Every structure is written in C-alpha cells, then in structure tokens.
Amino acid sequence: MEIPENVKKRLSIPADEHFYAGHTACQGCGASLGLRYVLKTYGKKTIFTIPACCSTIIAGAWPYSTLDAPLFHTAFETTGAVMSGIEAALKVKGYKVKGEDGVMVVGWAGDGGTADIGLQALSGFLERGHDALYIMYDNEAYMNTGIQRSGSTPYGAWTTNTPGGKKHFLEKRHKKKVIDIVIAHEIPYAATASVAYPEDFIRKLKKARDTPGPSFIQLFAPCPTGWRSPTDKSIELARLAVQTAYFPLFEYENGRYKINMPSPKKEPKPIEEFLKYQGRFKYMTKEDIEVLQQWVNHEWEKLKKLAEIFG
Amino acid sequence: MEYKPIRKVVSGNYAAAYAVKHARVEVVAAYPITPQTSIIEKIAEFIANDEIENIQYVPVESEHSAMAASIGASATGARAFTATSAQGLALMHEMLHWAAGARLPIVMVDVNRAMAPPWSVWDDQTDSLSQRDTGWMQFYAENNQEVYDGVLMAFKIAETVNLPAMVIESAFILSHTYDVVEMIPQELVDEFLPPRKPLYTLTDFDNPISVGALGTPNDYYEFRYKLAKAMEEAKKVIHEVGKEFGERFGRDYSQMIELYKTDDADFVFMGMGSLMGTVKQAVDVLREEGYKVGAAKVRWFRPFPSEELYELAKDVQAIAVLDRNFSFGQEGILFNEAKGALYNTDAKPLMKNYIVGLGGRDFTVNDVRKIAENMKAIIDKGELDVEVDWYHLKR
Ligand SMILES: Cc1ncc(C[n+]2csc(CCOP(=O)(O)OP(=O)(O)O)c2C)c(N)n1
Ligand code: SF4
Numbered sequence: 001m002e003i004p005e006n007v008k009k010r011l012s013i014p015a016d017e018h019f020y021a022g023h024t025a026c027q028g029c030g031a032s033l034g035l036r037y038v039l040k041t042y043g044k045k046t047i048f049t050i051p052a053c054c055s056t057i058i059a060g061a062w063p064y065s066t067l068d069a070p071l072f073h074t075a076f077e078t079t080g081a082v083m084s085g086i087e088a089a090l091k092v093k094g095y096k097v098k099g100e101d102g103v104m105v106v107g108w109a110g111d112g113g114t115a116d117i118g119l120q121a122l123s124g125f126l127e128r129g130h131d132a133l134y135i136m137y138d139n140e141a142y143m144n145t146g147i148q149r150s151g152s153t154p155y156g157a158w159t160t161n162t163p164g165g166k167k168h169f170l171e172k173r174h175k176k177k178v179i180d181i182v183i184a185h186e187i188p189y190a191a192t193a194s195v196a197y198p199e200d201f202i203r204k205l206k207k208a209r210d211t212p213g214p215s216f217i218q219l220f221a222p223c224p225t226g227w228r229s230p231t232d233k234s235i236e237l238a239r240l241a242v243q244t245a246y247f248p249l250f251e252y253e254n255g256r257y258k259i260n261m262p263s264p265k266k267e268p269k270p271i272e273e274f275l276k277y278q279g280r281f282k283y284m285t286k287e288d289i290e291v292l293q294q295w296v297n298h299e300w301e302k303l304k305k306l307a308e309i310f311g
Numbered sequence: 312m313e314y315k316p317i318r319k320v321v322s323g324n325y326a327a328a329y330a331v332k333h334a335r336v337e338v339v340a341a342y343p344i345t346p347q348t349s350i351i352e353k354i355a356e357f358i359a360n361d362e363i364e365n366i367q368y369v370p371v372e373s374e375h376s377a378m379a380a381s382i383g384a385s386a387t388g389a390r391a392f393t394a395t396s397a398q399g400l401a402l403m404h405e406m407l408h409w410a411a412g413a414r415l416p417i418v419m420v421d422v423n424r425a426m427a428p429p430w431s432v433w434d435d436q437t438d439s440l441s442q443r444d445t446g447w448m449q450f451y452a453e454n455n456q457e458v459y460d461g462v463l464m465a466f467k468i469a470e471t472v473n474l475p476a477m478v479i480e481s482a483f484i485l486s487h488t489y490d491v492v493e494m495i496p497q498e499l500v501d502e503f504l505p506p507r508k509p510l511y512t513l514t515d516f517d518n519p520i521s522v523g524a525l526g527t528p529n530d531y532y533e534f535r536y537k538l539a540k541a542m543e544e545a546k547k548v549i550h551e552v553g554k555e556f557g558e559r560f561g562r563d564y565s566q567m568i569e570l571y572k573t574d575d576a577d578f579v580f581m582g583m584g585s586l587m588g589t590v591k592q593a594v595d596v597l598r599e600e601g602y603k604v605g606a607a608k609v610r611w612f613r614p615f616p617s618e619e620l621y622e623l624a625k626d627v628q629a630i631a632v633l634d635r636n637f638s639f640g641q642e643g644i645l646f647n648e649a650k651g652a653l654y655n656t657d658a659k660p661l662m663k664n665y666i667v668g669l670g671g672r673d674f675t676v677n678d679v680r681k682i683a684e685n686m687k688a689i690i691d692k693g694e695l696d697v698e699v700d701w702y703h704l705k706r
Contacts, residue, residue, distance in 0.1 A: 044516045044517075044519065045516050047387070047513045047514070049383065056524075056525060057525065059521065059524065060521070060524060060525075061524055061525040061526070061527055062521075062524040062525060062526050062527075062530055063524075063530075064524075065519070065520075065521035065524065067519070067521065068519060069516070069519050070513040070514070070515065070516065070519040070520055070521070071513075071519070071520075071521040071522070071524075072382075072383065072386050072413075072513060072521075072522050072523060073521065073522060073523035073524055073525075074379065074382070074383075074409065074523065075379070075405055075406060075409055077375065078375070078376065078379035078382075078406065080376070081371060081375070081376035081377075081379035081380045081383070082379045082380065082382060082383035083383065084369055084371070084376075084380045084383065085338065085340065085369065085379065085380035085381060085382060085383025085384035085385075085386075085387070085391070086383040086384065086386070086387045086513065087383075088338045088367035088369050088380070088383075088384055088389070089337065089338050089367070089383065089384035089385075089386075089387035089388060089389035089391075090387060090514070091367055092337040092338060092365055092366065092367045092389055093337075093387070093388060093389065093514070095514065103514070103516075120372055120373060120376070121372070121373075121375075121376050121379065123372065124371055124372030124373070124376055127372075128369065128370070128371075
C-alpha cells in the first residue's frame with residue numbers, strides 16, 4: 001500500500017523498504033528487524049558484509065537476496081577485515097564514504113562473530129580508523145549452529161553446550177562487555193541500541209553515518225528460538241532488558257558517555273521481569289538470579305558513574 | 312615507445328615490490344613475517360616517498376585479515392595485493408578458498424619458507440603446495456627477474472580468468488639475494504597491463520548483488536565446475552600472456568614448463584623454483600662430462616601443465632623429480648602430481664623422487680651430479696632402487 005505523503009512526513013521511521021519480504025528468519029526474530037531498520041535508514045548506497053551467522057540465511061540463498069543493497073558474505077571471523085578492504089577500495093576509487101551522500105560500509109555480525117572469533121578483526125578495524133560502521137546484533141548465543149554459548153551469553157542461561165540438568169550445570173560466566181572493549185579503542189562513536197526502541201536506533205545509525213571514523217553499535221536482538229520465548233514477546237523482552245538495566249541504552253561519543261534511557265527518572269525494574277517468558281533461564285535458582293541481579297546493579301552503577309564523570 | 316629495460320640490482324623481495332608499483336596496485340594489505348617483510352616495507356617506503364599514488368595501504372592485524380581485506384578490496388573493484396610466507400600462508404588458508412570461490416583476481420607473493428615446528432625460516436615448498444586445492448594459480452620463480460615478471464603477468468592472467476594467483480619465490484635464496492633485474496618502463500607496463508575490468512563490483516547500487524550467499528546442493532556443484540573450467544582456461548591464457556610478454560619484453564613465458572637441453576636427453580631433472588637454477592648449471596657441467604641430461608622447470612604448478620609434461624615424458628627414458636617438499640604418508644608433491652598426470656597416457660618413463668633441500672638445506676651442483684649417477688644406474692638396470700629417496704638424510 002502506498003503511504004500518503006502527508007502521513008509519510010509524520011512518520012519518525014523512514015517509510016522506505018529495502019529489506020524484502022520472503023526472508024527466512026524465524027517468527028519474532030530481532031535480528032531481521034534490526035537489519036530492516038538499517039536498510040530503511042541508509043537505503044541502497046550501503047555495502048554490507050555479513051559473516052557466518054543467522055543473517056547468512058536470513059539474507060537468502062543464491063540467486064536470491066533479501067537485501068536491496070550490495071552484500072558480501074564472508075567467513076565467520078573476518079567482518080572487520082573485509083569492511084576495511086571495502087572501505088580502502090572505495091577511497092582509492094574516489095567514492096565519498098560515510099555522511100548523508102556517501103557510501104555506507106556496514107558490517108553486520110552476530111555476537112559470536114564479534115565477541116569471540118571475530119574480536120581480533122574487529123579490534124584491527126577499530127584501531128586503524130576506517131570510515132565504516134560495525135553492528136553487532138546481540139542475540140546472546142550462536143544461534144545459527146543451534147544455540148551454543150558465546151562470550152555474550154549471560155550468567156545462568158541455558159544453551160545447548162551449557163545445558164541445565166541434574167548437576168545444575170549452566171553458564172557460569174557473565175556476559176562479556178564487548179562495548180567496553182570497543183570503547184577502549186577510543187573510537188569516535190559507539191552505542192548500544194535495541195530493536196524495542198527503533199527511533200533511538202535510527203538516530204544512532206544516523207549519528208554513526210555522520211561521524212567520521214569507525215563506529216560501532218551493539219544492538220540487542222531477541223531470538224525466540226534460542227531463548228525459548230514466545231515469538232510475540234520479542235519486543236517486550238527487548239524493552240524489559242532496557243527497563244531492568246540489563247541492557248542499558250547509552251552512547252559514547254569522543255570520550256563522553258550519555259545514557260539514553262526511555263524513562264530516566266525511574267529506577268530499573270528487578271531482573272526477574274526480564275527473565276520471564278524465557279525458557280533459557282528456567283534452570284536458575286533464586287541464588288543464581290541474585291548473582292545476576294548483583295552483576296546488573298554493579299554494571300549499571302558503573303555506567304551511571306561514567307556518565308556523571310565523563311558526561 | 313621502444314622498450315629499453317631499466318636495470319636495477321635488487322633482492323627478490325624488492326623485485327616484487329617494484330612489480331607491485333609498476334602494476335599500479337590500488338590496495339595493499341600488509342602483515343609482516345620473515346622473510347616476506349621487506350616486500351611490504353618497500354611498498355610502504357614507495358608510498359611514503361610519494362613514488363606511488365592512488366594506493367591504500369592497510370596494515371592489518373593478521374594474515375587471515377590480510378587476505379580478508381584483500382578480498383573486500385578486490386570485490387569492490389580494486390587491484391589488490393598482499394604477500395606472506397609459511398605460517399602466515401597457513402593462517403590464510405580459509406580465506407584463500409574464499410578469494411578463489413568469489414572469483415577475485417588477487418595477486419599474492421608467497422616467500423617459500425619451511426613450516427614449523429621446528430621453527431625454520433629457510434626455503435621449503437610445503438607452505439605453498441599445501442594450498443594447491445584452494446583454486447589459486449601458482450607460479451614458481453627461479454630468480455629475481457622471474458619474481459618481477461611473474462607478478463606483472465600474474466595480474467594480467469588473474470584478471471582475465473578471474474582467479475587469484477600466487478607468485479612464489481624462495482626464502483633468502485631469492486628474497487634476500489641481490490641480482491640484476493630488468494624492469495619495464497611504466498608506460499610499457501601500462502600498455503601490457505591496463506586497469507582492471509572487474510567481473511563484478513559491490514558498488515553497483517542500482518543493481519545490487521549478493522556475493523557468496525548460501526549455495527544449495529542444486530547450485531553449488533555448478534559453481535565449482537565453473538571454477539574448474541576457469542583453471543583449465545587459464546592454461547591458454549598463461550600461454551598467450553607469456554608469449555605476449557616475450558614479444559614485448561624479450562623474455563618468453565609461453566611454456567608452463569621451461570625446457571633446458573631436453574631435446575636429445577636420456578633423462579631429465581624436474582623441479583620448481585630457485586633450485587632449478589642450480590640444476591641448469593649442473594646440466595651444463597654434466598653435459599661436458601658426457602651425460603645426456605636436461606632440466607624441466609615447472610613454472611606453473613596450478614593449473615598443472617599435464618599436456619606439456621606428456622610431450623616431455625614421451626621422449627625421455629627417465630625423470631628425476633626433485634621435491635623441496637613432502638606430503639606425509641605419500642611422497643613429494645610434484646612427483647605425485649607428475650605420475651598422476653601420465654598414468655592414462657602412453658608415456659611411461661622411469662620416475663624417481665628425490666626429496667631435497669627441506670628447510671633450506673643446501674642443494675648444490677655436486678648433489679645434482681650424484682643424482683645423475685644414481686639415475687644412470689637405474690636406467691642401466693631398467694628398474695628403480697627406491698621410489699622416494701630422502702637424498703640428504705644423515706645416516
Ligand atoms: C571458522 C568457523 N568456525 C565455525 C563456524 C560455524 N558457525 C557458523 S555460524 C556460527 C555461529 C554464529 O553465531 P553468532 O555470531 O552469534 O550469530 P547468530 O547465529 O547467533 O546470528 C558458527 C559457530 C564457521 N562458519 N566458521
Ligand atoms: S534462530 Fe534466532 S536469530 Fe536466528 S533467525 Fe531464528 S530468531 Fe532470528
């Protein structure tokens with residue numbers, strides 16, 4: 001259906017679609033939503049690099065593509081490096097890179113391909129200062145290979161290689177703070193975002209586009225298949241992750257931290273709120289939940305301090 | 312413009328760097344490893360001194376990323392180059408498949424170096440030969456001149472058949488040894504090697520393409536077949552480009568196997584890379600001593616020159632295959648390939664495999680003489696003593 005011009009003008013989210021219907025994501029997939037927003041924001045003049053992950057499949061099998069933009073599928077650990085090569089080639093060929101009228105080079109990788117096997121290439125990319133955007137969509141496990149833990153999997157979560165059972169064996173490490181590792185590179189722009197807050201995400205995408213140098217966005221993207229959650233609860237869960245301060249929204253811009261919470265005055269909700277609906281947390285005991293809550297509190301206080309001192 | 316070569320005394324690595332400059336490479340991904348390092352250093356120096364314009368130098372954080380960045384650059388339409396050696400090449404292995412599968416004409420110099428452990432920085436072909444099934448073409452240079460010529464030709468051939476190519480030189484024997492190299496004036500290189508016309512690029516925003524997507528069992532097979540066909544076609548292109556190079560610059564590379572005094576030879580020595588310089592010298596000496604011997608230098612190992620090998624093999628009694636490499640559980644890799652290529656033909660010379668020079672062990676004219684004596688004895692007896700001879704073994 002054509003959207004009337006006067007309505008279009010009032011939409012805060014671009015009406016343009018460059019992510020085709022017929023993609024093969026599961027129902028309620030946060031990653032596919034994220035990809036759609038990126039394409040809405042940047043349009044066709046975007047070159048994507050996607051490593052091995054769920055999005056390899058979402059983007060479609062040959063000869064089809066779900067993306068109305070050029071896309072290079074690459075090896076699992078190479079996102080940062082391939083983006084670097086693309087950006088270098090664009091520059092030598094005389095293209096304007098980044099900015100509203102420039103070409104956007106976007107790496108789109110899962111948490112496994114970013115926090116674990118791809119961390120080295122990500123670091124190289126950040127450190128060398130390429131004009132490109134790396135987006136880590138965080139569904140907190142290796143979903144494409146069947147829900148195994150990644151460095152970004154939270155404490156207490158069931159995955160197929162950290163299962164729960166009689167011995168109460170489950171993920172004992174806290175979520176790796178990839179964004180902190182990224183910020184340690186002192187790049188111009190880094191941010192967290194969530195598919196539950198698309199306006200905020202799109203604003204950040206635009207900022208990443210308009211800030212020269214490397215930028216990074218960690219996008220919280222629920223996965224009903226891997227989280228064992230109802231497919232219609234993805235957005236609610238993504239929102240609760242923010243509201244419980246489990247996944248706070250913030251930006252880091254040239255040394256300055258800024259928290260962008262939807263209700264800044266409100267105290268975070270208890271972590272149980274986020275854990276509900278999710279089968280992956282069913283093995284957690286009361287004590288485990290307390291451990292996770294403590295971690296969330298600690299990280300949240302740390303972030304608030306950073307924003308206070310370096311705001 | 313009349314061709315007047317510019318003579319410079321350079322190392323093999325500098326010869327490679329000059330070729331990169333003259334080929335007007337647009338993106339260089341660089342990661343150091345001995346003995347490759349001076350290639351990427353020299354290129355950096357050219358850039359720092361403004362001797363190369365319009366180039367992006369990407370100092371990556373690993374060889375895996377060096378190849379990945381070259382792939383990104385090449386897919387975006389740029390002429391891309393990188394260089395490595397041994398462990399670096401092994402680390403790249405996954406991405407070598409990616410470059411060939413995505414049909415990207417990247418050119419890379421590999422400085423042949425032995426694989427660890429034990430650590431060794433010296434000459435050995437196992438690193439490059441371990442990559443033989445990645446879909447890369449492989450050119451083995453005998454001397455610094457061939458390194459320079461090889462890089463220029465490799466770009467032209469690679470960009471014609473849309474396959475990546477490796478130019479291989481030996482550690483220290485070439486990489487760090489200075490010799491006269493005849494370089495070609497820039498304008499003439501430009502005529503020989505015009506700007507790249509890519510098969511596809513990621514910058515066609517009105518007709519966006521997706522490269523490397525999932526290929527179902529219904530399609531994957533045909534992709535592989537096309538790659539196989541491109542490799543086959545490369546033989547013709549190698550011949551044409553090698554011939555053109557000869558006509559323009561006086562050094563003919565039309566043959567994938569260079570034959571040296573093989574016409575009336577009873578038996579020949581066959582091998583690849585710098586050791587063939589020693590062998591040719593030995594052939595001269597042995598001829599004076601009454602041996603009717605020749606040398607067959609395999610320039611291109613991929614694609615494999617089966618037809619040219621047959622032409623040679625049908626006229627000689629025996630072939631001594633010299634392998635500076637080994638495939639564990641089997642035999643020398645060139646030996647293995649050469650035997651395989653002749654199996655279904657009527658050319659059945661005696662073939663013996665000598666494993667020589669691993670990890671940089673010296674290989675001299677005198678060694679070739681000893682091998683010649685052994686070969687003569689075998690021919691006289693009409694049968695092999697052993698098939699695979701670890702020639703230098705301390706017993
Ligand atoms: C070198 C290598 N090792 C392992 C794999 C198998 N593999 C493919 S996708 C994947 C997991 C991807 O996880 P993530 O990056 O979190 O993305 P998601 O699937 O969750 O979207 C793995 C392990 C691979 N493709 N390459
Ligand atoms: S498994 Fe999860 S991330 Fe993958 S497509 Fe399904 S919902 Fe999306």
